[in-house]
Amino acid sequence: MRLTLRVWRQRDAGAPGAMTTYEVDGISADMSFLEMLDTLNERLILDGEDPVAFDHDCREGICGACSLVINGDAHGPERTTTCQLHMRSFADGDTIDIEPWRAAAFPVVKDLVVDRSSFDRIIQSGGYISVPTGSAPEAHATPVPKADADHAFENAECIGCGACVAACPNGSAMLFTAAKVNHLNVLPQGAPERESRVLDMVATMDAEGFGGCTLAGECATACPKGIPLPSIAAMNKEWLRATRKGRRS
Amino acid sequence: MVLATRSDREPSLPRTLWGSTIGKKAVMAVSGLIMLGYLVAHVAGNLKVFFGPEEFNGYAHWLRTIGAPVLHDEWMLWIVRVVLLASIVAHAVSAYQLSRRDIKARPVKYAHKRARASYATRTMRWGGVIIGLFVVWHLLDLTTLTVNPNAQPGRPYENVVATFSTWYGNVIYIVAMLAVGLHVRHGFWSAAQTLGAGNAARDRLLKTLANGLALALTAGFIAVPVAVMTGLVS
Known part of the structure; x- marks a missing residue:
């Protein structure tokens, strides 16, 4: 060719x-x-x-x-x-x-290389769970409903490439942040930081200068891992819930 | 040694909402839904024009007396006006601020151009401006009667017929109603997502509802000028 x-x-x-x-x-x-x-x-x-x-x-x-x-x-x-x-x-x-x-x-x-450390800072502000490290816990100690596990896995597929931001007409990082928030927020392991996670990650996302979401849907179309657009609605729900309840951790 | 303690108080709910892109979008969603609710009532009222001047003018008069005798004459009307004005201001200010932010978030555009979003989504901003300008004309025409060709207070039926007997009245109105349809088509579905009501199972229902509302509103509103033009209403 x-x-x-x-x-x-x-x-x-x-x-x-x-x-x-x-x-x-x-x-x-x-x-x-x-x-x-x-x-x-x-x-x-x-x-x-x-x-x-x-x-x-x-x-x-x-x-x-x-x-x-x-x-x-x-x-x-x-x-x-x-x-x-x-x-x-x-x-x-x-x-x-x-x-x-x-x-x-x-x-x-x-040239074609961009600095994506703004994604790292979003993760640093809440994309983790606070547990003591050490030997792996017994796998059956924390049961997870199948539907929740599927939902978490679907969002956990995000590889943080930034295609969602590149495709979005507003340069918004909502799909990335939503994937990371939902991945941990639906699991019992993520429950202790459920409110502070979504509040802090969204605050960091805003502070990094990403645009807002206008539900154009370009992000989910471009996503190589198929993170679905409704993940954004799920994060909005989590965020609104957290603003009502206040942070617990 | 003094341990670091968190003494910073959590910001208030309005501050948290207004300070976040998601919160501001929620303000847009709620104010938009309030205005959408008003439009549904408005189009239903408009269609009474097909039952003749007596019924239409009687309905218009009733709007001024809703809530009587508890509420004084026109109080309900003013309550609705204040709520709508607050909604318009909240909707427009958050839209303006979010749009400024969105434009700033991509300072260098792509060299390879292509449309990034559907037509209804892309026209939200300018469509909103068109609708805002239309509302100003619409109030001057049929509320204050400043620019109405008939301008008879208490005779809305005759005033409506007078407006739609002019070519410009029809053009302004029909263009604005098409803009309303497009705005509602994306706006209703988008508001549902913003308020967290969207999920994969409900997506088709929400999209159908958005399209249905948009179509019903546009068709219902445009029916009146079309009826005047064709002589069905005169």
């Missing part, structure tokens, strides 16, 4: 950036999207140019490191992570636009 790439190039956080056009040839339909970028980078290095910086780690679709807005879609046209996107999703001769996640809370570090 022969492709025309329009890639966002930005030297560092302070420098102005621009879409730069590259031609790549000899791309196999079986390559992953990141392998295609590797091919481009190998050529750029041989030519003595600065390779395109992009985030990636496991390349198995489970770590949440890869990002990239491809032709306006977070993680590209397939509902998966960029690393699991293959070139067979494109046609020979295509022009592909590659941009970083765009959000005030995700500043660009270089």
